[in-house]
Amino acid sequence: QVQLVESGGGLVQAGxxxxxxxxxSGRTFSRYAMGWFRQVPGKExxxxxxxxxxxxxxxxxxxxxxxxxxxxxxxxxxxxxxxNSLKPEDTAVYYCNAVNSLALSRAITDFASWGxxxxxxxxx
Numbered sequence: 001q002v003q004l005v006e007s008g009g010g011l012v013q014a015g016x017x018x019x020x021x022x023x024x025s026g027r028t029f030s031r032y033a034m035g036w037f038r039q040v041p042g043k044e045x046x047x048x049x050x051x052x053x054x055x056x057x058x059x060x061x062x063x064x065x066x067x068x069x070x071x072x073x074x075x076x077x078x079x080x081x082x083x084n085s086l087k088p089e090d091t092a093v094y095y096c097n098a099v100n101s102l103a104l105s106r107a108i109t110d111f112a113s114w115g116x117x118x119x120x121x122x123x124x
Contacts, residue, residue, distance in 0.1 A: 002026040002112040004096055009118030016086050020118060022079040022096030030074035032111055035099035036081045038092035039117075045095065049081060050104025059104040064090075086122045093117040 008020040020036070035050035049070035050059045058070050069082040079096050098111030 002028060004112050004115040006094060006096055006115050006118040009094060009120045011121045011123065012086055014086060014088055014122055014124050016122070017082070017084045018086065018120060020081040020083065020094055020096075020120075022081075022115075024077045024079070024112070026077075028111070029077040032098040033101040033104055034072060034079045034096060035104060035107060036070060036079070036094060036096050037107065038090075038094045038120075040092045047105040047107075048094070050099045051079070052101060052104070057104070061105075083120070086120075088122045088124045091120060091122050093119050 003025045005023045008018060010018060012018055031053055033050060033052045036048040037045045038048050039045040048061055048064055049068055051070045051072055055072055060068060067085045071080045095114055095117045097107045097114060100106040100108055
């Protein structure tokens with residue numbers, strides 16, 4: 001099964017930037033739409049951003065629109081999330097996974113299990 005490894009998180013001040021990466025093992029990455037999700041303790045995992053298999057279409061949660069940019073490099077089997085103008089409410093563990101190509105906000109579970117995620121902490 002494909003393994004997903006998220007990285008790039010850290011502690012940053014409000015207004016700062018971070019770039020997250022999601023490395024996928026296996027050769028099927030390029031066939032799937034992919035997305036980023038985040039979760040804080042006690043709350044359900046929520047959608048952040050999605051991108052089609054070829055990068056031709058993207059979709060964002062209203063809370064991050066205009067601040068975050070999702071992209072991918074299929075040659076490197078890697079998904080990215082550029083996060084700018086970070087806010088304390090962006091603090092969460094960030095995860096990546098495949099998403100429905102017709103509904104980019106919906107994760108699908110037959111691609112890979114959820115990875116360990118990467119912690120993003122934004123201080124005020």
